[in-house]
Amino acid sequence: MINRIDKTFETLRQKKEKALVGFITAGDPNISDSFSIIKAMCKSGLDILELGVSFSDPTADGPVIQRSSARALKEGINLRAVLEITGRLREETSMPIILFSYYNPIYAYGAKAFYKDALAAGADGVLVVDLPPEESDEMTSQWSGNELALIRLVAPTTPLARMAQIAQSASGFIYLVSKTGVTGSDGLDTEDIKDKIKLLRSATRLPICVGFGISTADDVAAIASVADGVVIGSAFERLIEDNLDNPDLVSILANKVNEFKKATKVKDSVTL
Amino acid sequence: MGNKEKPIQNSKQFKAGEYPDSRGHFGLYGGRYVGETLMPALLELDEAYNKIVPDPGFQDEFKRLLRNYAGRPTPLFYAKRLSEHLDGAFIYLKREDLVHTGAHKINNTLGQALLARRMGKKKLIAETGAGQHGVATATAAALFGMECRIFMGTEDIQRQSANVQRMKLLGAEVIPVTSGTMTLKDAMNEAMRFWVKAVRDTFYVIGSVAGPHPYPVMVREFQRVIGNETREQILRRTGGLPAVLIACVGGGSNAMGLFYAFMDDPLEMVGVEAAGKGIKTKKHAATLGEGSIGVLHGSKSYLLQDENGQIQEAHSIAAGLDYPGVGPEHSLLKDLNRVQYVSIDDEQALEAFKTLCVLEGIIPALESSHAIAWAMVEAARRPQNEIIVVNLSGRGDKDLGIVSLYL
Numbered sequence: 001m002i003n004r005i006d007k008t009f010e011t012l013r014q015k016k017e018k019a020l021v022g023f024i025t026a027g028d029p030n031i032s033d034s035f036s037i038i039k040a041m042c043k044s045g046l047d048i049l050e051l052g053v054s055f056s057d058p059t060a061d062g063p064v065i066q067r068s069s070a071r072a073l074k075e076g077i078n079l080r081a082v083l084e085i086t087g088r089l090r091e092e093t094s095m096p097i098i099l100f101s102y103y104n105p106i107y108a109y110g111a112k113a114f115y116k117d118a119l120a121a122g123a124d125g126v127l128v129v130d131l132p133p134e135e136s137d138e139m140t141s142q143w144s145g146n147e148l149a150l151i152r153l154v155a156p157t158t159p160l161a162r163m164a165q166i167a168q169s170a171s172g173f174i175y176l177v178s179k180t181g182v183t184g185s186d187g188l189d190t191e192d193i194k195d196k197i198k199l200l201r202s203a204t205r206l207p208i209c210v211g212f213g214i215s216t217a218d219d220v221a222a223i224a225s226v227a228d229g230v231v232i233g234s235a236f237e238r239l240i241e242d243n244l245d246n247p248d249l250v251s252i253l254a255n256k257v258n259e260f261k262k263a264t265k266v267k268d269s270v271t272l
Numbered sequence: 273m274g275n276k277e278k279p280i281q282n283s284k285q286f287k288a289g290e291y292p293d294s295r296g297h298f299g300l301y302g303g304r305y306v307g308e309t310l311m312p313a314l315l316e317l318d319e320a321y322n323k324i325v326p327d328p329g330f331q332d333e334f335k336r337l338l339r340n341y342a343g344r345p346t347p348l349f350y351a352k353r354l355s356e357h358l359d360g361a362f363i364y365l366k367r368e369d370l371v372h373t374g375a376h377k378i379n380n381t382l383g384q385a386l387l388a389r390r391m392g393k394k395k396l397i398a399e400t401g402a403g404q405h406g407v408a409t410a411t412a413a414a415l416f417g418m419e420c421r422i423f424m425g426t427e428d429i430q431r432q433s434a435n436v437q438r439m440k441l442l443g444a445e446v447i448p449v450t451s452g453t454m455t456l457k458d459a460m461n462e463a464m465r466f467w468v469k470a471v472r473d474t475f476y477v478i479g480s481v482a483g484p485h486p487y488p489v490m491v492r493e494f495q496r497v498i499g500n501e502t503r504e505q506i507l508r509r510t511g512g513l514p515a516v517l518i519a520c521v522g523g524g525s526n527a528m529g530l531f532y533a534f535m536d537d538p539l540e541m542v543g544v545e546a547a548g549k550g551i552k553t554k555k556h557a558a559t560l561g562e563g564s565i566g567v568l569h570g571s572k573s574y575l576l577q578d579e580n581g582q583i584q585e586a587h588s589i590a591a592g593l594d595y596p597g598v599g600p601e602h603s604l605l606k607d608l609n610r611v612q613y614v615s616i617d618d619e620q621a622l623e624a625f626k627t628l629c630v631l632e633g634i635i636p637a638l639e640s641s642h643a644i645a646w647a648m649v650e651a652a653r654r655p656q657n658e659i660i661v662v663n664l665s666g667r668g669d670k671d672l673g674i675v676s677l678y679l
Contacts, residue, residue, distance in 0.1 A: 056582040057457065057568060059464040060307045066451060078580035103305055104567045108581030130305045130567070134295060155309035157471060162312065180309055181469035 004096040004124045005149055005172045008047055009207045009228065018264040019173075019229030020045060020220070021209050022257065023100060024236055025052040025068040026085050027077030029244055034072070035085060037240070037253050042093045044254040045261030048209075049089070050127070050231065053082050053101035060102075060129045062184035064234040067241060079105045079114070083121045090122030098125040098151055098172070103139075111142040118148060125149030125172045133169050146171075156180050156192075160199055167204035173229065174204055178212045184234030185213050190222045197226055220263035232260060277565060279607035286610040288535035291601065296485020296571075299607070301600035304484040305567045310464075313471045318486045320391045325493070330386065337382050338497060341415070342372040344379075346498075348505040348661070353631040354648075361515065361654035363647055365634070365664040366502050366530065375637065375666030376498060376526045377408035381477055383494030385412035388475035395419040395470065398477040399463040401428055401456030401522070402592035402639060403435025404666055405479030410444035412477075420444040423463040425454035428591045434670050453585050456522075456595045460569050480523025481599035484570030488599050495529030502661060503533045515658035516540040516650060519665065520642040521613065522557065522593035524602045526665035531611065540612065543602060544646045546588030547615035557586035559598040560606050560613040573600040589618040589674065590638035592666075616645040622678055624648060625668065637666035638674070 012019055022041055027034050042049060054069035054077050061069070079101070086097055099118060106114050106128060118126065126148055131139060133152070140150065149172030154163050156179055167174060178193055179185065197208055210223050211231025215238075223230045239256055243249045277300055291298040296318075304314055324330050338344040347370065351363045368376040381398075388396060396413045397420075400406030406422040413420035422439050426448045429436050439446050447466075452458035460483075467476045478487045481495075506514055517534060519527035521543040531541050548556035556562070563574040568583055576584040576596035586596040605611040616624075621638055624645035628636050636644060640663070647662045654660070668675070 057452070057461050059461050059569070060309075060468065062465070063451075073582065078582075080580075102567075104575075104577070104583075105581040107565075107567055108577065108579065129307050130570070132304060132306065132308060132311050134311075135303050135305055153308040155307070155312070157309050157312045159312060166308070177309060180471055182465045185469065 003149065004094065005048070008096050009173070012047060018224040018227065018266060019047040019207070019209060020257070020261050020264050021048040021050060021211070021229050021231040022046045022236060023050040023052055023231060023233030025054055025065065025072050026082040027054065027072035027075050028068040028237070028240060029071050030075045031077065031081065031085070033249065035088060036250050038089060039092055040250045040254040041257045042089070042095050044257040046095065046257050048096045048098065048229070050098045050100040051082060051086060053079055053099060053105050055102035055105055058102065060182055062182040062234060064184045064237050064241065068237040079109045083117050086123050087121040096124040097122065098127055099123050100127045101129070103128050103131045106139065111139040115143040115148055123148065125151050127151040127153070127175060129153070133166055136169070151175055153177055154200055156196065160203060163200050164203040167206060170206060173207040173209050174200065175231065176200060176208050176210045176227070178210050178214065181212070183212055188213050188219055193223065194226050217259050217263040220260045221266065224264045224266045230264060286535060286605060286608045288532060291604065292485065292489050296489065298600045298604040300565065301572050301603040302485055302488055303572050304570060305572065306484050306570045307468065309468050310471060314484055320387065321486050321490050324387055324390050330390065334383055334386055337386070338379065342378050342382060344371060344497065345501045346370050348502055348509065351632050354628065355651065357631055358648055358651040360651040360656060361658040361660050363651055364506065364514070364659060364661045366498060366661060368498060368526065368663060368665045369634070369636065369640070369667035373404070373408050373411050374669065375404040375408065376495065376529060377405045377479060378411065379497055379529070380479065380491050380494040380525060381405070381408040381412040384475070384477045384490070385416050385418065388418070389416055391475065393473060393475040395474040396477050397421045397423065397463055397466055397474055398479060399423045399456065399459040400479065401459065401594060402590065402637070403428065403432040403439065403670060404592060406444070407435050407438045407442070409477045410439045410442035413444060414442045421447055421466070423447050423449050423459040423466065425449045425456065425459050427454040428456065428459070431674050432591055432670050433673065455591065457583065457586070464569070480525040481528045481601060482523040482569060482571065482597060488571065488601055491525050492528045492532060492601065495525050496532045498526065498529035498663065499531060499533030502530060506659065506661060510659060513537055513539055514661045515654065516542060517661050518542045518544060518643045518647050518650065519663040520544045520593060520639050521560070521598060521602060522595050522639065523597070524599040526663050528599065528601060530663040541610065542646060542650070543611050543613045544642045545613060545615040546590055546593035546642055547617035548587040550617055551615060555587035556615065557588045557593050557595060558615040559596060560602060561615050568597045571600045573598055573603045574606070589621060590642065592637070592639040593642065614646060616642040620645045622675065625675065626679065634664070635668040636664055637668045638671045640665045
């Protein structure tokens with residue numbers, strides 16, 4: 001059986017589109033609104049959902065996602081609740097769902113139980129920000145199978161030999177970090193990213209999605225012309241934060257997804 | 273629910289030099305749990321550390337700096353009046369408060385700054401709680417003509433304002449951290465975030481035996497001079513070994529520095545954590561006593577956390593102990609029962625602070641006062657022919673503001 005992630009990229013290839021990957025902190029601004037927001041985003045053109053599991057000390061994240069995690073934690077979010085949300089979303093959509101987490105919440109939950117419960121809830125993959133290949137055996141060795149894709153990060157500082165090593169144990173897609181720094185930083189160097197994709201392409205056949213610092217439709221179009229997918233996180237979270245008391249919060253997010261999705265339908269895509 | 277990793281109890285003897293393994297694991301603990309952007313930098317640092325630090329040229333320069341600049345060796349002082357007052361064992365104080373900048377932290381920052389220079393990095397960053405590591409990093413940066421940024425929680429900036437002034441005088445930029453609990457944990461979060469951005473030209477000087485590999489082993493190696501000197505001094509002076517060593521434990525660098533030289537000796541070691549307002553109140557920093565295993569700031573160790581793996585707030589009157597984690601090697605030493613970990617609350621620490629002031633004319637740091645307080649407990653119940661060595665890790669000038677609120 002072909003999994004939902006591979007199938008999504010295959011369908012997009014046929015439609016000559018790139019993947020719009022959206023990161024949303026589960027439980028922000030609260031569990032019920034969060035569910036409505038994510039459901040609406042899924043129906044407005046999102047191709048892959050990255051569901052953020054909040055952690056009290058998110059060292060890889062900038063201020064926007066730090067604050068969104070804090071809001072979700074204040075609402076009582078935890079990994080168990082995120083898996084419940086995943087299960088409810090799975091009843092609504094066939095879109096791939098990637099759980100995006102720091103390692104400690106998964107470690108506390110137990111890697112074995114996590115694998116079982118994440119699959120049962122309908123998750124398709126997991127990205128653990130602070131678990132490099134050097135340490136990840138302790139998690140995957142407790143998994144009873146390999147049905148959960150292990151999305152891995154490649155950074156601007158990653159040399160070619162290491163890219164290959166990372167790609168070897170990755171599945172689903174590779175998440176290429178566009179620049180050094182935390183999530184939500186400004187400034188995008190498309191030329192530099194193009195070079196990095198070329199290099200990474202020589203190390204893997206997996207789809208390559210680029211994230212960090214992508215915040216406008218123009219950014220999305222620029223990245224979509226060179227990568228297989230574009231990851232947006234802080235830009236969505238900033239919109240939530242700016243509209244916490246706005247009754248139109250859900251449609252604002254849906255419209256933004258729509259706008260970004262259009263930008264992924266590139267006419268003259270470069271094949272690297 | 274819950275992870276299945278269980279500590280090994282007593283099944284193995286700790287031997288100095290056996291840990292960590294080549295990937296930085298101290299048994300279950302340690303490792304490198306960081307984002308991919310930092311991994312190449314940590315691999316580069318590990319390689320540089322293994323190549324440069326053992327080099328005789330590096331060692332000569334490091335030892336020369338410790339002697340001529342930092343003022344080592346520090347004295348081992350017999351606290352006669354304190355010992356007589358307690359009417360028990362002999363208490364000796366390892367006077368790290370007398371080293372340049374007033375705390376043991378300088379041993380490590382000189383080592384790391386020297387390594388940074390040999391790696392061609394000209395910018396230093398550091399986190400600080402009590403400010404002693406910040407001051408020691410700023411000092412090394414000034415000495416080597418390097419740019420220096422120190423991350424410090426606003427709560428700590430307030431309670432350790434004298435050290436903030438010192439860092440600024442030394443030419444460092446002090447960056448206030450307003451996230452989370454606004455203490456050491458958050459200063460470390462922010463330093464890591466900055467490092468992710470500036471990783472290509474910036475050296476992160478971690479102040480304790482914590483963080484991702486190779487920091488726990490590197491900081492231990494730069495701090496072990498404390499124990500090396502102490503062992504030689506006590507043997508020369510008394511002809512024998514102490515019965516027990518005592519040091520306070522926040523991240524645990526001064527304790528590891530004192531203990532390591534004695535690991536294969538038949539003696540007891542006690543690490544003193546901060547019980548804050550009391551172990552039962554949850555307002556404490558007794559990570560080893562009350563915590564559970566988890567991953568924070570790049571390594572696996574005991575942590576104060578809830579059942580969902582969210583880190584809990586720590587509390588101590590001593591900013592340098594106010595941290596919900598602890599160095600990974602301490603976690604192993606606890607499991608193997610090689611070191612006993614106990615705790616002392618804010619009030620007991622203040623009482624010890626006062627006692628040392630009036631009986632010995634020494635104003636200790638509030639952090640070190642926790643070790644003094646435990647030594648007072650131990651001395652009173654031990655026979656008079658036994659020797660206790662306490663690491664007096666720092667001086668208390670920085671704490672006068674906070675102490676005056678209580679006395």
